[in-house]
Every structure is written in structure tokens, then in C-alpha cells.
Amino acid sequence: MTNNKYLEPGARSAELYERARAVMPGGNTRTTVYSAPYPAYVASASGATVTDVEGQTRLDFVNNYTALIHGHAHPRILDAVSRQLTLGTAVSFPTETEVRLAELLVDRVDSIERLRFTNSGTEAVMMAVQAARAFTGRQKVARFEGCYHGAYDYAEDVLLPFNQPEADGRILAEHLGELAAVLVDPLPHRPGFIDPIAGFLPRLREITRELGIVLISDEIISFRLGYAGPQERYGYQADLTTLGKIIGGGFPVGAFGGRAEIMNTFDPSRSGSHLTHGGTFNGNPVTMVAGYESMAMLTPAEFDRLAALGDRVRVGLANIIEARGLSWQVTGQASLFKLHGHPRKLVDYRSSLMTEAERSAVEKFYMAMLGEGFILTPDLCGAVSTPMTAQNIDDMIAAADRVFAT
Numbered sequence: 251m252t253n254n255k256y257l258e259p260g261a262r263s264a265e266l267y268e269r270a271r272a273v274m275p276g277g278n279t280r281t282t283v284y285s286a287p288y289p290a291y292v293a294s295a296s297g298a299t300v301t302d303v304e305g306q307t308r309l310d311f312v313n314n315y316t317a318l319i320h321g322h323a324h325p326r327i328l329d330a331v332s333r334q335l336t337l338g339t340a341v342s343f344p345t346e347t348e349v350r351l352a353e354l355l356v357d358r359v360d361s362i363e364r365l366r367f368t369n370s371g372t373e374a375v376m377m378a379v380q381a382a383r384a385f386t387g388r389q390k391v392a393r394f395e396g397c398y399h400g401a402y403d404y405a406e407d408v409l410l411p412f413n414q415p416e417a418d419g420r421i422l423a424e425h426l427g428e429l430a431a432v433l434v435d436p437l438p439h440r441p442g443f444i445d446p447i448a449g450f451l452p453r454l455r456e457i458t459r460e461l462g463i464v465l466i467s468d469e470i471i472s473f474r475l476g477y478a479g480p481q482e483r484y485g486y487q488a489d490l491t492t493l494g495k496i497i498g499g500g501f502p503v504g505a506f507g508g509r510a511e512i513m514n515t516f517d518p519s520r521s522g523s524h525l526t527h528g529g530t531f532n533g534n535p536v537t538m539v540a541g542y543e544s545m546a547m548l549t550p551a552e553f554d555r556l557a558a559l560g561d562r563v564r565v566g567l568a569n570i571i572e573a574r575g576l577s578w579q580v581t582g583q584a585s586l587f588k589l590h591g592h593p594r595k596l597v598d599y600r601s602s603l604m605t606e607a608e609r610s611a612v613e614k615f616y617m618a619m620l621g622e623g624f625i626l627t628p629d630l631c632g633a634v635s636t637p638m639t640a641q642n643i644d645d646m647i648a649a650a651d652r653v654f655a656t
């Protein structure tokens with residue numbers, strides 16, 4: 251039983267999906283937003299809510315996969331973008347807007363001395379890898395099993411287990427002559443925001459430094475952990491960092507940056523050869539002004555408020571799970587959270603895998619929450635946004651409790 255109007259006979263979403271199927275494979279242009287039998291189509295979004303074409307409004311804990319930390323159509327971002335729209339949306343020259351956002355980011359993250367913008371997180375990771383390859387003269391990339399770094403497939407990966415520094419050190423040493431970089435998501439999102447064990451990231455930093463391998467910290471989601479991001483929180487300094495999502499204020503964005511010595515491989519003013527990095531919309535002023543406003547509003551106090559709301563979600567969900575004696579658990583830090591449909595200890599990708607029955611319970615929960623008016627990702631990740639209130643969160647927890655009761 252669900253209260254999702256978009257699944258009822260004659261729904262406009264079904265009609266739109268049929269039209270989409272005739273022109274896009276499976277009606278889809280972004281795999282992430284497909285859900286069976288077809289997704290709800292959205293008409294508008296404002297603040298913490300999203301309204302579908304059936305007129306059903308839901309509280310949005312996905313925020314375009316954590317990108318819209320200020321929710322939808324934030325007035326301050328709308329103002330900045332509207333002003334910029336009249337001044338030009340993209341030109342074949344640099345603008346002050348890119349300088350302002352770059353200054354803000356370099357100022358916040360100690361290890362970023364120089365950075366460049368891209369149009370997506372995927373591109374940011376690709377360019378960081380390219381920088382590491384040019385800098386080291388080596389080709390391969392090591393990354394952690396089951397972690398997501400964008401829509402690009404690294405064919406020649408070396409896979410590492412998360413949270414096992416000594417095993418990682420051994421594997422890296424075995425491939426030393428071929429490895430350009432280690433790519434790490436400090437709070438890996440795909441396996442479900444699994445906490446790095448104490449000292450893991452600083453140890454990984456030491457190992458990569460000793461072996462002369464470039465450490466790339468992929469913070470495309472986890473940059474929202476705090477004012478200076480995860481490196482400050484977990485006590486390490488990467489050689490390169492990739493950013494995206496919140497730094498674009500709701501518009502397409504990515505950035506990669508780090509040690510000047512490495513980033514200067516892209517410097518077109520220096521004599522001799524340099525890496526080229528084009529991109530028709532890199533640093534486009536619409537994204538840059540939106541991103542600047544988004545980041546400027548994120549003061550340390552605002553991050554604290556978001557983290558308190560995140561705690562309210564995690565504690566609230568954990569309490570109902572315990573009260574009902576369910577074999578579920580909650581992970582996450584700061585504004586991020588995820589529900590897992592099993593009770594096993596989570597340390598890496600393998601420990602996050604679910605049985606068929608557990609997966610189907612998660613799918614049912616997702617649909618039922620959608621019917622209750624709350625949007626989580628289909629694998630039950632969520633993020634709180636600045637327009638949310640404590641009441642919004644308590645309402646979501648009460649809905650989760652009703653869903654667990656059925």
C-alpha cells in the first residue's frame with residue numbers, strides 16, 4: 251500500500267515516462283534517478299520540498315544527491331544568479347566570479363594552494379588523476395573497493411580495502427613502479443558513509459608520502475562535513491582534492507586543486523610544456539556566483555547547526571530501530587546519514603553488502619517513505635539542508651516509525 255499518486259492509473263508521470271522511453275534508452279538520461287516501475291516527474295522545488303507533476307509535495311532529504319545544501323531556489327542564490335543572467339552566462343574570457351570562489355576555497359582548505367574548476371565531479375576526478383599522472387610519470391590509480399568517484403571507468407585500477415592501512419601499504423608497495431595516485435573518499439558514500447577508523451587517513455597519508463604516490467582526497471560529497479572539509483576533521487593533508495556539489499550552489503560544478511607544484515602542470519603561462527584543460531563551461535559565471543553564495547552562507551556556525559540537525563536524524567532513527575528491536579542501523583556524520591537494512595559491523599565495502607531479503611526490505615522502505623512524503627535515495631541515504639527545521643526531522647522520524655510498523 252503506498253500513497254504515491256505518481257503510481258496511480260492515469261498519472262502524468264507515467265505519460266511523461268512513456269514519451270521519454272521513445273527518445274531516451276529506458277526513458278533515462280541519468281541512471282541515478284531511475285526507479286522501477288518509473289520515477290515521479292518533478293514540477294517544481296522550493297526550500298526543503300519538491301513537488302511532483304501530480305501535485306504531491308514531499309520533504310527532500312536527497313537535495314540532488316547532497317548538492318543543494320541550502321535546499322531549492324534559495325533566495326540569496328536566486329538573486330545572485332538572476333543578476334548574473336543579465337550580465338552574461340558564459341564568455342570566452344575569465345571573470346572575477348571565478349577568482350572569488352577560488353579564493354574562498356583556497357582560503358578554507360589548507361592543502362589547496364591552487365585549483366581549477368570543471369563542470370562535474372566526474373571531470374574533477376579525471377583531471378586530478380591526469381595531474382597525478384603527469385607529475386609522477388606513472389599511469390595506474392589505486393582506489394578503495396566499492397567506492398564511487400564518478401561516471402568514468404578506470405580500467406587499470408588497483409583495488410584497496412578501506413580501513414586496513416597495513417594491507418593497503420603492502421598492496422601499494424607491490425605496484426609502486428606503476429602507481430600515480432591513490433584516490434580516497436574519506437567518508438565513502440557508496441558503501442554507506444562508513445567511518446574511517448581512528449588514524450586510518452593520516453596513516454594512508456604517511457604511506458603514500460613515503461612511497462611517493464599522489465594522494466587524491468575525493469570530497470565531492472564529504473566536503474559538506476565542515477567548514478574546512480574532511481581533511482581538517484580527520485587530520486591529514488592530501489596532495490590533491492576534488493570538490494563538487496555544494497560548491498556550485500545547485501549548478502553543474504566540479505573543482506580539483508592542491509599542491510601548487512602539482513597544479514602548476516596546468517599553468518599555460520609557464521615556458522615549456524603544460525597540460526591543457528579546456529571545458530567550454532569551466533568557471534562559467536552563473537555557477538561561480540551561485541557557488542560563492544552557497545559557500546559564503548556556510549559559516550562555521552551554520553555547519554554546527556547542520557550537524558546538530560544531522561545528529562537529531564541519526565539519534566531519532568537509531569531510537570526507533572532500538573525500540574522496535576529491528577536489525578537495522580544508521581551511519582553518517584554531520585549533515586549526512588544512511589539507514590542500513592542489516593545489523594552487521596560496517597568497516598568497508600564488503601561489510602556493507604546486503605542479502606536479497608535485506609535489499610528488498612530497503613526498497614520497500616524507500617517507496618513507503620516516498621508515499622509518506624519524504625524523499626531519501628533508494629538506498630536510504632539522506633542529507634539535511636539549511637532550510638530544514640527540527641520539526642521537519644521529527645516528522646520524518648515519525649513517518650519512518652509508521653513505516654517500520656507495517
Ligand SMILES: Cc1ncc(COP(=O)(O)O)c(C=O)c1O
Nearest residue numbers: 370371372398399400435470471
Ligand atoms: C565521491 C564522489 N566522487 C565523484 C562523483 C561524481 O560527481 P558528478 O556526479 O558531479 O560527476 C560523485 C557523485 O556522486 C561522488 O560522490
